[in-house]
Structure formats: C-alpha cells, structure tokens
Amino acid sequence: RSSDLCMAEEYHRESMLVEWEQVKQRILHTLLASGEDAFDLTQEPEPSYISDSGPPGRSSLDSVEMAYARQIYVYNEKIVSGHLQPNLVDLCTSVAERLDDKNISELWSMVKQMTDVLLVPATDTLKSRSSVEMRMAFVRQALTFLEQSYKNYTLVTVFGNLNQAQLGGVPGTFQLVRSFLNIKLPAPLAGLQDGELDGIPVWALIYYCLRCGDLHAAMMVVNLAQHQLGEFKNWFQEYVQSEDRRLPPTTENKLRLHYRRVRSEEH
16 A cells, blocks of 8 residues: 555656646746747736636736746746856846836845845744844845935935035035035024034034945044034044944943933023
8 A cells, every 4th residue: 555655646746747847838938939038028908917718828927027927937947957046136127127117126126135134054044034133134234225225315316406506526425415405404594503514514414424324424524523513523433433333332321411411401
C-alpha cells in the first residue's frame, strides 16, 4: 500500500509539472507575441481581470498590466536560470518611466526607498523583522524619503517663481531654502525671535534646512547666527554629531528647561 501511495504521489507530481510547464509556455507566448520590446503602453479600455469568455490564448490584461506582467516573468526567469537576482522594484520602475506617469513613478520611488533595508539572515525571521533595529531602519528610510520629497518640492517652487525667489549665491540647500522662503514666508511675520539672516528669520531657515534633510546647511545657519542663539549652537552640534539623530538625555533636559523658561518669560 505504501508503494502504491508513493507511486500515486509521483504520478500526481509529474502531471502537475507538465501542467505548469504548459501554462508557462502559454504565458510566455502571450507576453512575447508582440516582440521583445514592442509593448504599446497606451491605456486601453479593456478589463483588468481574467475572463473565461475571451478568445483562447489571448490575455485580457490591458497593455499596462501586460508590461508589468512581463517584468515579473523576466524576474522569475532569471532566478530559475540561476542568474544574479534582479531588482524587481527597478524592473517595475522602468515600466512606470515608460508610461510617463508622475504619480506612479513617485509611488515606485517610495517603494524602492522603503525596501532598501538590509535584511540579516536569522533563525527567527518574524522576531528579526519586528525588532527595534529593523523598525528604526524603516523609520530612517521613511524620513529620508520625506526629506528628499520636500527638497524636490522646494526646487520646483523656486524654479517656478524665479523672480520672486531671487535665487543667487553659492548653490546649495541654504540658498535654495532662502529663495523658497522669499516666496512662501509672509511679511511681516510676527512671533519669530532671535533675528534674521539675509532678511529671513533665523529659525525659519534652520527649520526648513532640517525639513530638506540637510543637517550641514542647518549647522551653517546656526554658525552664521550663533551670536543670536546663545547655547543653542552647542546643543545643535551635539544633535548633528549623534549617530541616531537624538540628543543625550542630559542635553535634552537642559533644552526643555530652557524652552519652558523662555515661554514663561513671554507670558
């Protein structure tokens, strides 16, 4: 009986392999029917689901879905063939670029950023991926993406309003932020203390340099305005030099006490 069971399982396995090979060949024929790179990426009003009523051998995927399906096929083929594993996100990003859809391209940029995290082999995969280190790695990736996105936004804003931006000086984040604030910051602006730099409130310059992810540009502002900022330069220097972008507890407490004192003096 055990030998009969083994034979039945073997026959079943072989039949499944034959069936999967037939499906694979049909998919390959469908994907490559129009040529290696001859995909028409224009949108078509076709259903995006598989229909049993369609003509045999023809996929009911639209042209965009077919383009992505082909990249998945290429990805799987390279792995099965033993080649160096390609980056699936890069393959899908190339489709989005050919589609010339800004929103989709930005989506894949975000996916690429968030998946660019080093995965360390571990005996307990779930525990490893839910660890503090892994979660912090994802937070850092998200922060970097948001910072770069905001910097891109400032670039678009400045170059779309060059007369008002008054862009000049040495190229860099500091000049970019200064020009951006020439456009976005209302004048006069009440409530911002500790003076100005190039006609822009110091704290606004520091904040938007940080928003763009450029600690060195923010440090440059602090150095240029240090006579107006008191002890803040030392505290900010500690922040810039820290590996995890956090202040030591003692410095953080000093900063909190200073903030409360300033707030109480205002009221």
